[in-house]
Structures are given as structure tokens and as C-alpha cells.
Amino acid sequence: xxxxxxxxxxxxRANGNTKGLIDAFMQGAQEKGHEVVCFDLGRLNIHGxxxxxxxxxxxxxxCVQKDDMLKIYPEYMAADVVVLxxxxxxxxxxxxxxxxxxxxxxxxxxxxxxxxxxxxxxLLMASEGDGIDNSKPVLDYYQALLAHLNWKNLGYIIAGxxxxxxxxxxxxxxxxxxxxxxxx
Ligand SMILES: Cc1cc2nc3c(=O)[nH]c(=O)nc-3n(C[C@H](O)[C@H](O)[C@H](O)COP(=O)(O)O)c2cc1C
Numbered sequence: 001x002x003x004x005x006x007x008x009x010x011x012x013r014a015n016g017n018t019k020g021l022i023d024a025f026m027q028g029a030q031e032k033g034h035e036v037v038c039f040d041l042g043r044l045n046i047h048g049x050x051x052x053x054x055x056x057x058x059x060x061x062x063c064v065q066k067d068d069m070l071k072i073y074p075e076y077m078a079a080d081v082v083v084l085x086x087x088x089x090x091x092x093x094x095x096x097x098x099x100x101x102x103x104x105x106x107x108x109x110x111x112x113x114x115x116x117x118x119x120x121x122x123l124l125m126a127s128e129g130d131g132i133d134n135s136k137p138v139l140d141y142y143q144a145l146l147a148h149l150n151w152k153n154l155g156y157i158i159a160g161x162x163x164x165x166x167x168x169x170x171x172x173x174x175x176x177x178x179x180x181x182x183x184x
Pocket of ligand 1: 011012013015016019086088089091127162164
């Protein structure tokens with residue numbers, strides 16, 4: 001049966017390198033019959049978490065802040081797979097993605113033990129630097145995040161050596177992203 005996949009795209013560049021990875025991944029996943037929805041977070045109105053612990057009272061609108069996260073919550077709740085897609089910014093995910101991800105805590109607040117809904121997860125990332133030393137901080141973060149959420153990692157792709165828009169063209173990671181989607 002086809003899976004429901006939600007991509008949170010934290011790149012503000014509409015045709016950037018992260019988007020290249022997303023397009024390749026989506027093509028593979030859609031060829032396999034999976035349903036994919038992608039949110040371009042940089043074009044949405046999403047505020048940072050207030051840390052108020054006042055959410056979780058309404059499953060359809062779990063956060064006290066009423067912004068474009070309301071579009072994401074229902075898709076997130078229904079998703080089998082969440083894809084975190086982002087440029088590497090200072091050895092982490094972009095602020096756009098961090099903001100949106102923090103706000104998913106409101107969904108965990110719907111559970112009396114703050115349990116997060118169970119998801120599978122994928123990381124797609126573009127970065128200027130290349131190699132394991134450059135990737136390590138973000139991979140450590142990704143693994144710690146998933147361990148905390150009790151989510152399963154289905155794969156991660158970090159396309160190194162890409163800086164300007166268009167640099168991703170012909171990159172080996174595009175094939176990897178396509179195959180990751182196709183083999184889900
Ligand atoms: C604010 C900022 C911080 C960045 N920090 C890093 C970094 O820590 N490591 C790295 O390898 N590249 C870094 N980069 C480069 C981007 O990851 C790279 O340009 C990437 O291809 C951008 O993806 P995009 O085209 O999807 O926006 C940074 C770029 C910006 C604008």
C-alpha cells in the first residue's frame with residue numbers, strides 16, 4: 001500500500017539545491033505510488049514556538065498560535081513518513097525548518113504523556129562543505145532527535161560540495177534521493 005509522505009522543506013531558495021534533492025526523491029516516491037505533499041516553509045507564515053505548554057487542547061488546531069502551521073498539522077498527523085529537507089546552516093538545519101519542527105510539539109501535547117505520534121523519518125540536506133567532518137554535527141543531531149522521538153530513520157542524504165543554485169545538477173546524491181524514494 002502507498003505511504004503518505006510529508007516533506008518539510010526548510011530551504012528559502014525556490015530552485016535551490018535542497019529543492020533538487022526533494023524533486024528527485026519525490027519522483028522516485030511517486031513512481032512507486034506513494035502520496036507526497038511538500039511544504040515550502042519559507043513561503044509560509046510560521047512563528048517560533050512560545051514554549052507556553054498551552055497547546056494540545058484541540059487535535060485539529062493543537063497550537064495556541066494560529067498561523068500556517070494549521071495547514072501542516074493535519075498532513076503531519078496522517079503521515080507515515082516525515083522528510084526533513086534543509087540546507088545546512090551553521091552545521092544544523094535551517095531556522096525555517098527548526099521553527100516548524102518545534103511547533104509540532106503541540107501535537108505531542110495532545111497526549112497526556114507528551115508522546116509524539118510514531119513516524120518514519122528521512123533527512124535530505126545540501127551543504128557547501130563535503131565529507132564526514134562537515135556532516136557529523138547534523139547527523140549527531142538527527143540521530144539524537146529520532147532517538148528522543150522514537151522515530152525510525154529510513155535514510156539520510158547529505159549532498160556536499162554545493163553552494164550556489166544549480167550546483168546540485170548532476171550530483172550523485174540526486175540518484176540516491178530518487179532511489180530512496182523509489183525503494184520506500
Ligand atoms: C546562513 C548560511 C549558513 C551556512 N552554513 C553552512 C555550514 O555550516 N556548512 C556548510 O557546509 N554549508 C553552509 N552553508 C551553505 C549552504 O548549505 C549551501 O549553499 C546549500 O547548497 C544551500 O542549499 P539551498 O540551495 O537549498 O538553499 C550555509 C549557507 C548559509 C546561507
